[in-house]
Amino acid sequence: MKKQTSQADVSLNRSLGLWSALALVVGTIIGVGIFVRQAAVINDAGSAKAALFAWLAGGLLTLAAGLTIAEIASQIPSTGGLYAYMEAIYNKFWGFLSGWMQIIVYGPAMIAALGSYLAILVLDFFHLPSFWTLPIALGSIILVGILNIFPNRYGGAFAIITTICKLVPVAALIIFGLFFGHADAFSQSVGDLHTTAGGFGVAMLATLFAFDGWILVANLGGEIKNPKKMLPRAISLGIMLVMVIYLLVSYGVLKSIGPAKIHELGTTAIPYIANQDFGVWGGKALSIGIIISIIGCMNGKIMTFPRIMYAMAEEKQLPGSKWLSYLNPKTRTPVFAIIATLIIAGLMICFTNPDRISELCIFTVYCFYVMAFVGVFLLRKRNPNQVRVFSVPLFPFTPIVAILGSLFVIISEITSDPIGVLVSLSIVAIGIPVYYFKVMRPRQATK
Template sequence: MKQQENVTLNRALGLPAALALVIGTIIGGGVFVRQAAVINDAGSAKAAILAWIAGGILTLAAGLTIAEVASQIPSTGGLYAYMEEMYNELWGFLSGWVQIIVYGPAMIAALGSFLAILTSAFFHTNPIWNLPIALGSIILVGIINIFPNKYGASFALITTACKLVPVAALIIFGLFYGHADALGQSIKGIHSTTGGFGVAMLATLFAFDGWILIANLGGEVKNPRKVLPQAISFGILAVLAIYVLVAYGVLKSIGAEKVHELGTAAIPYIANHDFGNIGGKIICIGIIISIIGCMNGKIMTFPRIMYAMAERKQLPFSKQLAYLNPKTRTPIFSIFVVIFIAAVMICLGSADRLSELCIFTIYCFYVMAFVGVFLLRKRNPKMKREFSVPLFPFTPIVAILGSLFVLISEVMSDPIGVFISLAIVALGIPVFYYQVYKRK
């Protein structure tokens, strides 16, 4: 296998494609299945809406902070590249290691599994087909991303447009035809076990996750110093508005008590009850497409981290993982490896737990990246920036405090999981030093 020296990543993604990838990667299943969890923890409809707003504001602060970093380090690999540039090679490697070995594949696997479960629930298929559907979905989306990146970007645009159908339906029906008291209801009988406003906000943060992944495509975005900040900022703002309106529409459609009673089945209930059999199926198909679009964004972005690490010869089999197909200019072997790991996780049924375990370590690296904004400004005080975070230093401080809140919440709620997630990070240290030794 010989890599042609002049083969590089195809810098073909403009603002519409980048924006679609941000929105498409964030809006997956979270907004459709987290409604009950947020309301249950918040205890009232009004508190639930405020939790969605607070989660969105924290995510926006994080996105605006990273947007400034992205404008100065517009490299393939996103968070991995930022950590290496702002700190050192080891910290960059460890942030990439967690994302390519566990977090990325686990997120892809979880989406595939959730897609299969929803397909079974919506269309009453035999559960025996869940595993083939989950595996088939990630393989098909992976094949799309083997072709030139314009196809993955086009698929992102199409799925983002399609996923707006159920979103718009839930919002419009709730606003104009819903009769429940959207903001005046509280949940009876669960206050002894409710997690409170903080935990409710934490649940919304998971639904906002994925906003940073567009940064992994820094080497394939046109004018990345300008486009990446715009895509991250406008994308998060759009998702914030969508999430708050969906939450309000759901509450106005059936009320907080019914959402609590139905749990994750609340959205399917609204689809079938309010839109009829055919309309309900259209809404359900839109939700499935939404998950596929989210999956596409992750399959398009996570292998780019593996490719960037392999280019620096930081991984075993770096020559193969850094290979770009001369015709498609995509890292085909990195895509294959990420899909393979995700497929194994689906078969083992461990995707959800593994993705939860890595949330802690991902937010550790987020905090370091947010602090990095101050480091970059100190190192390069006279550097002209294409994008500067608004309300500096207040915005980065909000992002840091919000992420610390997530970390503390994880330590208190799942100390064993935190230990395991740190152990996964530690496993990367001997790999890093072995690769450093091989390069000498």
């Protein structure tokens, strides 16, 4: 008789190498932000030079954050990423709240927002009626979710393929702007066109939304080969690559049509460039590249966020933990955690504005980021003699930059959107009674 595999014998498949991890970092960051945030950045910065500096500042802050987390990841290479780090550095309560926020709202909202935006682009590309918006948005997240129910090597391979594909339109924008751009971009400003510029700080904040997602590969710590070495490499190399790409794309776009035209066109600036510079068919090819970019970004998020849910369920911290911690014996993937994430995302697509919700959660994400960055100092103090596989360069300057930059984001959010901040904190606060009933009360009952 064939011996049945018990759930206790099933573990996550540690099969992802450096290229898969690097593709997930790049693919999860480069989604739609670089294509639609050009106008927002130039409007707030006020000039081409200031806009480029804003992209550079956002990239350097993200790099400082990534290098800081890379040191933590090398010491705590566990599935769950930020959730695992917060629990190990502080306690179960803070770990739970960081995970709760990500699995209940932030992760599903990001997936739902990508599905909604993908539907808009597909409708525009095929000239379909608006009736198809909801079915396409839901269908896209379901199809990518099904892919991730298979062994993780398929999701990893898909990440590599979509990352390569999404770099084609990026390369086209860069090359054309550098070599064929004719706009005198750096002698223009948009200050005389509008009076609502938010300034350099707000412009930098706009770039950080486009850089978001760099930490998600850490959620796969239990599935990456030699994570103590691979995670720091993937995070640091991935962020540096994206920073260079974003700077070159922004420069290319500015050289192509100039800041005044970008201000006028808003989020349609890049489609305009595609049709103007590459013709109708070139514009369509670029649109396909952007669609693939969104699908790749969605794949990275669907691959990573359910791992947080799985890790929390493993600790019996969630309702339905028995199911949410289930791993399929053949594929070794958290099937029900993936399904639960997709259900929440689908409900958001149907009944809410997921893009707005994901923006609201940026505030709470950065609150936990600050705590994680401080954790580097705490870990070094606790374990002064520990041999580190990876040490953050220029310590303590780099983590201090990450902390100060994150505090800037938090303060900017409080001053610009106090109502949104209260909503964000309320979402996190809902997790407190769940923590009490699922974690604290069972402990008290066993005493």
